[in-house]
Amino acid sequence: VTLETEQQGEREKEDERARRATVEVEASYQPTTTRFEKRYPRETTLAPVKVDVMAFFQVTERQVERKVYTYHLFLAGQPQADLGKTLGAIAGEERELKFQLVEQIVES
Amino acid sequence: VTDLYPPITRWMIPAAARAATLSGLRRAGQRGHEGGALWLGDRGVEARVRTVASASGDGVLERAGSWSLSPTAYGRIGEWAIERGQVLLGLIHSHGGSGALATSLSPTDAFSTVRVHHFLSVIVGRRGDEDDASAWGYHLFEQGRFRRLGAAEVAERIVWTSATIDHLQFDETTVEAARA
Numbered sequence: 001v002t003l004e005t006e007q008q009g010e011r012e013k014e015d016e017r018a019r020r021a022t023v024e025v026e027a028s029y030q031p032t033t034t035r036f037e038k039r040y041p042r043e044t045t046l047a048p049v050k051v052d053v054m055a056f057f058q059v060t061e062r063q064v065e066r067k068v069y070t071y072h073l074f075l076a077g078q079p080q081a082d083l084g085k086t087l088g089a090i091a092g093e094e095r096e097l098k099f100q101l102v103e104q105i106v107e108s
Numbered sequence: 109v110t111d112l113y114p115p116i117t118r119w120m121i122p123a124a125a126r127a128a129t130l131s132g133l134r135r136a137g138q139r140g141h142e143g144g145a146l147w148l149g150d151r152g153v154e155a156r157v158r159t160v161a162s163a164s165g166d167g168v169l170e171r172a173g174s175w176s177l178s179p180t181a182y183g184r185i186g187e188w189a190i191e192r193g194q195v196l197l198g199l200i201h202s203h204g205g206s207g208a209l210a211t212s213l214s215p216t217d218a219f220s221t222v223r224v225h226h227f228l229s230v231i232v233g234r235r236g237d238e239d240d241a242s243a244w245g246y247h248l249f250e251q252g253r254f255r256r257l258g259a260a261e262v263a264e265r266i267v268w269t270s271a272t273i274d275h276l277q278f279d280e281t282t283v284e285a286a287r288a
Binding site: 028030031032033034057058059062064067069072074077079100102103104105106107108 | 111112113142144151173174175176177178179180182183184186187189190193195196197199201214216217219220221222223224227
């Protein structure tokens with residue numbers, strides 16, 4: 001019993017270390033209620049996260065002649081323009097981040 | 109596609125949504141501008157519109173030949189809807205003129221908008237001063253492009269109901285009940 005208890009304790013410590021080294025990312029995209037969820041190392045920058053989120057929601061940035069259509073990651077209502085920023089720098093002491101993928105609507 | 113964006117057979121739209129939508133479009137139209145609104149609600153085989161969100165204020169650009177919504181304004185109403193389990197079902201905006209050509213999507217309309225399976229893009233002619241919803245242009249995104257629904261398909265798939273709606277107005281900073 002003592003050995004099992006020690007092993008369980010080690011596993012819990014290991015899990016805790018893993019959680020501290022990572023950030024749980026959740027992302028929503030308005031036309032669906034389905035959420036993107038994935039755990040990333042804290043040193044991951046926003047650029048690959050945005051790629052993953054867009055792939056998950058099956059959307060692509062597009063360009064026709066000089067018109068470019070882009071998507072943006074928002075956090076707490078603010079656009080995250082610096083895609084070189086790491087999740088750890090954004091999260092600080094937090095262990096999870098909730099983004100929203102948004103776009104600009106232009107009609108004419 | 110079906111998991112994220114399940115196919116929609118019919119859109120159940122309260123008649124009150126028509127009046128709410130037009131009120132915002134007409135306000136812009138009175139200044140000679142295009143206007144727009146979002147239809148939010150429940151997605152399913154029968155999609156149900158529960159909320160009309162009229163766009164007006166910061167981040168909403170209304171001009172004679174165009175209407176646009178900034179990512180921040182779109183994100184603001186998107187967040188409101190997500191918190192309530194509602195999704196964006198369609199986008200409605202106005203054009204000048206009337207008839208099939210005036211209520212068709214322009215190349216910009218088809219390019220610079222939400223493009224997911226069975227997203228509905230509706231155009232109201234006469235700068236929003238068109239009460240007859242059968243005269244509006246209904247465009248459905250499927251198989252990578254927008255397709256205009258014919259009159260028979262509109263009659264079958266766009267169903268006007270007597271349910272109630274919430275009417276909101278929003279911009280980059282605010283989501284609130286629409287003022288009468």
